[in-house]
Structures are given as structure tokens and as C-alpha cells.
Amino acid sequence: MPTNAQKASYQHRGRRHPRRPASTLTDKWTSIDGVDVFYRESPDAPADARVMTHLHGFGLSGRYLLPTAELLADEFHTFVPDLPGFGRSGKPKDPLDVPDLAHAAARFLEDRGVDRTTLVGNSMGCPVICEFAYHYPERLERAVLVSPAGGVINQPLRRAVGQLARDGGREPRKMITVATPDYLRFGVPSTFRMFKALTQYPSLERLLALKIPTLVVIGDRDPLLPGPDRIKEVASQTDSHVLLVLIQGAAHAINFSHPGELAHAIRLFMDDRPIVDDPDSPGTASVFEIHRGVFHPAADASPTEPPARD
Incomplete structure (x- = not known):
């Protein structure tokens, strides 16, 4: 658990960033493998609620995931951890790669x-x-993969940097105030190590090996991913258990920029219902189901075709 000095440091950082968004989830600490781990948990989840855990992206904490996580916390027992080495959690002695982070997530849940x-x-x-x-x-009950990253599409590093730069101009301005402190804390050496581990990870092979109901959500303005047609082609290579959804108007950080549309799609997916646009999230973004395998009971529903990508 954090010492009094560490807590004072976190409080000091909070005063330096007064616009840090408040959360309806409860801030908590635990210790995993000798590392202090910060996480957020829904305070009033029903006793029989299904558990939903939100995992953040490269260099970030779970903070930017809160807009979507909070919308789902009334129905699901929700956890949003900062994985070891990220955000407010402590740094392990040795840097963690993708498999290490998966094991750390498993030990956190245990x-x-x-x-x-x-x-x-x-x-x-x-x-x-x-x-x-x-x-x-x-x-693992189900998987929701939002803007999956890694692999050849993000290689080499200069290409990924360019993709991130283009994406930054497509995200809400508030995302900068949320992400910048996380990136600064993560540091340049950790960024290079984690980038190498991420791009060398066999993302496609692992995705094709999934045997559980899986929702993949992409944005048509995401410069870090190939186009929807290529992703649909990959999804069709699985054992027909992948549901692919496009949020038109979204870039990479969908959990932050389009929480209403994403939470709506996740609820429908969890109930095996066809994905349709959310009438309660008006605006330029629209949700379209562009591939559905035959795994789910609602597979016979006819999805709406999205407009062509610009």
C-alpha cells in the first residue's frame, strides 16, 4: 500500500491538475507482487452483477476509460485498474511486456x-x-476489443509516432489534459521498451485463437488501424464468434470520446442483441454492425450497412 509520503505526492499532483475529472467509482489500492496497484471500483454494484474490468492503453492510466466504465457501472461490478508501471500504480523492478501485463491483470482479479x-x-x-x-x-466470460493496437500496422516507431500525431488532432481537446500527465509519468525509456514489446506481440494469431464471444469496436477516423474492410476480412477468419462494430466519426480513444455509443454497443453485445445506433447519444457519431458471426443467438438479425469510409 502507498506510504504517507506517496499519498501526499499524489495529492500534490492532484492540486497541480485541478481539472482532473471526478469519478463516480471509488478509488482504492491493493498490492500485487509487491507493487502498489491503484484501481477504481463501482461502489454500489448489485450482489449478482456480472464483473466487467476495463484495461487501458499504451502509456496511459485507467483514467480516460472512466466515461465509458461509469456508464456501465450501474449494471456491472466494475473495475478500472492502473496496471503495474502505469498511472498511479507503482513500477515493478523489471519492466513488463504484454504477457506480463496479462498475468498481472489475472493476479489483480484473484x-x-x-x-x-x-x-x-x-x-x-x-x-x-x-x-x-x-x-x-x-x-474470461467475454472480450471487448476497442481500437486494438499492435503488429505491423504500427511499425516502425516513426510510423506509429505519425499515427499518434494524426490521432491527437482527432480526439477531444480534453483528452490532452487527461493523457499528458500519464505519458510524462510513463517516461521515454518505458515508451520505447513497451512499443517494441507491443509491435512484436502476435496480435493477429492471438485474436484468431479466441474462442469466446468477442466484440471488436473501431472508429472510421482511427489512423492507427487499417480500414474497416480489412478488419472485417480478419474477423471473418475466426470461428464465427466475433462481432465487429464501427462507430462513424470516432478515432482511437473511443472509450473517452464516444462513451455513450460504446456503452450502448457493449450492453447490447452482453445481452446478445443486434447492435443498433443509440438514440440517446445524438450527434455526428453513428454505430453500425458490419460483421456478425453465427455464435450469438441474435445472429439472424440483419445489420445496418455503414456509409462508405472517406
Whole structure:
């Protein structure tokens, strides 16, 4: 657990960033493998609620995932951890790669007494989920992969930097105030190490090996991913258990920029219902189901075709 000095440091940082958004989730600490781990948990989840755990992306904390996580916390027992080495959590002695982070997530859930969960990840969180499924399939109910990152599409580093720069101009301005402190704390050496581990991770092979109901959510303005047609082609190579949804108007950080649309799609997915646009999230963004395998009971529903990508 954090010392008084560490807590004072965190409070001091909070005063330096007064616009840090308040959360309806409860801030908590635990210790995993000797590392202090900060996490957020829904305070009033029903006793019989299904567990949903949100995993953050590269260099970030779970803070930017809160807009979506909070919308789902009334129905699901919700956890949003900062994985070891990220955000407010402590740094392990040795840097963690993608498999290490998956094992750390598993030990966090064990520590919280969670036997089975749905994992919702963004960007780097998606490979972590795929690795978790590879090692702990019996502990994973469903997977939600939002803007999955990694692999050749983000290589080499200069290409990824360019993609991130283009994405930054497409995200809400408030995302900068949330992400910048996380990136600064993560540091340049950690960034290079984690980038190498992420791009070398066999994301496609692990995705194709998934055997559970899986929702993949992409934005048509995301410069870090190939176009929807290529992603649909990959999804069709699985054993027909992947549901692919496009949020038109979204870039990479969908959990932050389009929480209403994403939470709506996740609820429908969890109930095996066809994905339709959310009438309660008006605006330029629209949700379209562009691929559905035959795994789900609602598979016979006819999805709406999205407009062509610009």
C-alpha cells in the first residue's frame, strides 16, 4: 500500500491538475507482487452483477476509460485498474511486456476475489486481453476489443509516432489534459521498451485463437488501424464468434470520446442483441454492425450497412 509520503505526492499532483475529472467509482489500492496497484471500483454494484474490468492503453492510466466504465457501472461490478508501471500504480523492478501485463491483470482479479470477468480494453489493452484469454480462458466470460493496437500496422516507431500525431488532432481537446500527465509519468525509456514489446506481440494469431464471444469496436477516423474492410476480412477468419462494430466519426480513444455509443454497443453485445445506433447519444457519431458471426443467438438479425469510409 502507498506510504504517507506517496499519498501526499499524489495529492500534490492532484492540486497541480485541478481539472482532473471526478469519478463516480471509488478509488482504492491493493498490492500485487509487491507493487502498489491503484484501481477504481463501482461502489454500489448489485450482489449478482456480472464483473466487467476495463484495461487501458499504451502509456496511459485507467483514467480516460472512466466515461465509458461509469456508464456501465450501474449494471456491472466494475473495475478500472492502473496496471503495474502505469498511472498511479507503482513500477515493478523489471519492466513488463504484454504477457506480463496479462498475468498481472489475472493476479489483480484473484486479489479482488474475481473468478470470471468480461474484459474491455482499448489500444494496448486489447493485446493484453488476448494474452489473458490465451492463458486463462476459463476466467474470461467475454472480450471487448476497442481500437486494438499492435503488429505491423504500427511499425516502425516513426510510423506509429505519425499515427499518434494524426490521432491527437482527432480526439477531444480534453483528452490532452487527461493523457499528458500519464505519458510524462510513463517516461521515454518505458515508451520505447513497451512499443517494441507491443509491435512484436502476435496480435493477429492471438485474436484468431479466441474462442469466446468477442466484440471488436473501431472508429472510421482511427489512423492507427487499417480500414474497416480489412478488419472485417480478419474477423471473418475466426470461428464465427466475433462481432465487429464501427462507430462513424470516432478515432482511437473511443472509450473517452464516444462513451455513450460504446456503452450502448457493449450492453447490447452482453445481452446478445443486434447492435443498433443509440438514440440517446445524438450527434455526428453513428454505430453500425458490419460483421456478425453465427455464435450469438441474435445472429439472424440483419445489420445496418455503414456509409462508405472517406
